[in-house]
Amino acid sequence: MKPTDQLSIGQVAQRSGISVSAIHFYEREGLIFSTRNAGNQRIFTRDVLRRLAFIRASQRVGIALTTIQEALDELPKKRTPKENDWEKLGKKWHKILSAQIDYLMRVREDLSTCIGCGCLSFQRCQLVNPEDSMSTEGAGPRRLLPGTPRPDRN
Amino acid sequence: MKPTDQLSIGQVAQRSGISVSAIHFYEREGLIFSTRNAGNQRIFTRDVLRRLAFIRASQRVGIALTTIQEALDELPKKRTPKENDWEKLGKKWHKILSAQIDYLMRVREDLSTCIGCGCLSFQRCQLVNPEDSMSTEGAGPRRLLPGTPRPDRN
DNA sequence: ACTTGACCTCAACCTTTGTTGAGGTGTCAT
DNA sequence: ATGACACCTCAACAAAGGTTGAGGTCAAGT
Numbered sequence: 001m002k003p004t005d006q007l008s009i010g011q012v013a014q015r016s017g018i019s020v021s022a023i024h025f026y027e028r029e030g031l032i033f034s035t036r037n038a039g040n041q042r043i044f045t046r047d048v049l050r051r052l053a054f055i056r057a058s059q060r061v062g063i064a065l066t067t068i069q070e071a072l073d074e075l076p077k078k079r080t081p082k083e084n085d086w087e088k089l090g091k092k093w094h095k096i097l098s099a100q101i102d103y104l105m106r107v108r109e110d111l112s113t114c115i116g117c118g119c120l121s122f123q124r125c126q127l128v129n130p131e132d133s134m135s136t137e138g139a140g141p142r143r144l145l146p147g148t149p150r151p152d153r154n
Numbered sequence: 155m156k157p158t159d160q161l162s163i164g165q166v167a168q169r170s171g172i173s174v175s176a177i178h179f180y181e182r183e184g185l186i187f188s189t190r191n192a193g194n195q196r197i198f199t200r201d202v203l204r205r206l207a208f209i210r211a212s213q214r215v216g217i218a219l220t221t222i223q224e225a226l227d228e229l230p231k232k233r234t235p236k237e238n239d240w241e242k243l244g245k246k247w248h249k250i251l252s253a254q255i256d257y258l259m260r261v262r263e264d265l266s267t268c269i270g271c272g273c274l275s276f277q278r279c280q281l282v283n284p285e286d287s288m289s290t291e292g293a294g295p296r297r298l299l300p301g302t303p304r305p306d307r308n
Numbered sequence: 309a310c311t312t313g314a315c316c317t318c319a320a321c322c323t324t325t326g327t328t329g330a331g332g333t334g335t336c337a338t
Numbered sequence: 339a340t341g342a343c344a345c346c347t348c349a350a351c352a353a354a355g356g357t358t359g360a361g362g363t364c365a366a367g368t
Binding site: 039066 | 324325326327328333334335
């Protein structure tokens with residue numbers, strides 16, 4: 001396989017540091033794509049590396065795969081995405097990140113001032129008030145951080 | 155049941171906004187405790203509300219339950235925790251939060267500067283470099299954000 | 309005393325993000 | 339053309355953080 005633009009899954013795994021099984025998984029989930037050679041083996045183009053980088057970076061800041069997938073969907077499918085296609089995604093993420101940073105900073109503040117003073121009890125402190133954070137815009141992910149419990153429906 | 159210091163699980167659920175099943179779960183996991191009445195029903199003291207507030211707030215910033223549990227373990231078990239017991243926990247969290255905030259800010263920066271310029275490819279940008287973030291201290295959680303993939307072991 | 313709603317336990321199930329293994333095929337260097 | 343290694347699919351399992359439901363008990367108002 002030529003080193004030009006064609007990559008086997010093993011090469012992608014090695015270059016990206018992502019396991020083969022995870023790459024399979026991302027492809028199943030529609031986050032990345034490949035073609036096949038005559039023997040049914042996957043062929044990736046180099047731009048998959050950038051997609052994977054984007055996926056990993058996004059995950060690390062707490063964005064769910066489905067959200068990432070939706071974002072990647074906005075990249076052009078016909079041609080290889082160009083820098084300015086990627087920039088658009090970057091801008092979306094920028095908003096989300098800023099909201100998350102604000103939220104964490106607020107929590108940090110509340111944690112200092114409220115936890116000791118006793119106001120760390122319900123219905124008082126922002127720290128604890130559920131339907132508040134991120135609600136400024138409809139922009140952010142529904143679940144701020146993955147693994148966070150779904151909204152309580154008692 | 156007197157409104158003084160004794161709370162039924164239903165009351166706790168209502169006041170905290172946390173579902174009964176989640177409260178059961180937290181108790182099973184050793185994050186909160188209760189005694190029982192003659193009919194085997196749970197009795198909570200009011201300070202469980204503060205514990206729950208702490209748990210929820212911690213989860214929302216991406217701290218895993220086991221980590222939260224370990225932190226709560228440091229609260230005095232004999233007496234009801236006092237403000238200054240809670241303050242100690244607050245200080246631990248403060249460090250973690252600061253590290254997370256720094257990380258997110260770095261990603262935000264990288265995302266702006268790198269994604270368009272093409273350096274968003276592997277082995278270059280911090281954004282993508284795995285074994286780097288949070289590694290300044292042994293302080294933080296092992297998995298920065300929950301739901302984040304385990305370290306790749308290809 | 310009875311009914312209704314809150315509570316109990318236990319087991320099964322759910323979602324996300326993958327990993328592991330079995331059983332089989334491709335490819336490449338010798 | 340053969341051996342080794344990479345690759346294929348499919349199914350089962352994992353861990354976290356709970357939810358849902360079945361089957362049964364408790365408590366409180368009438």
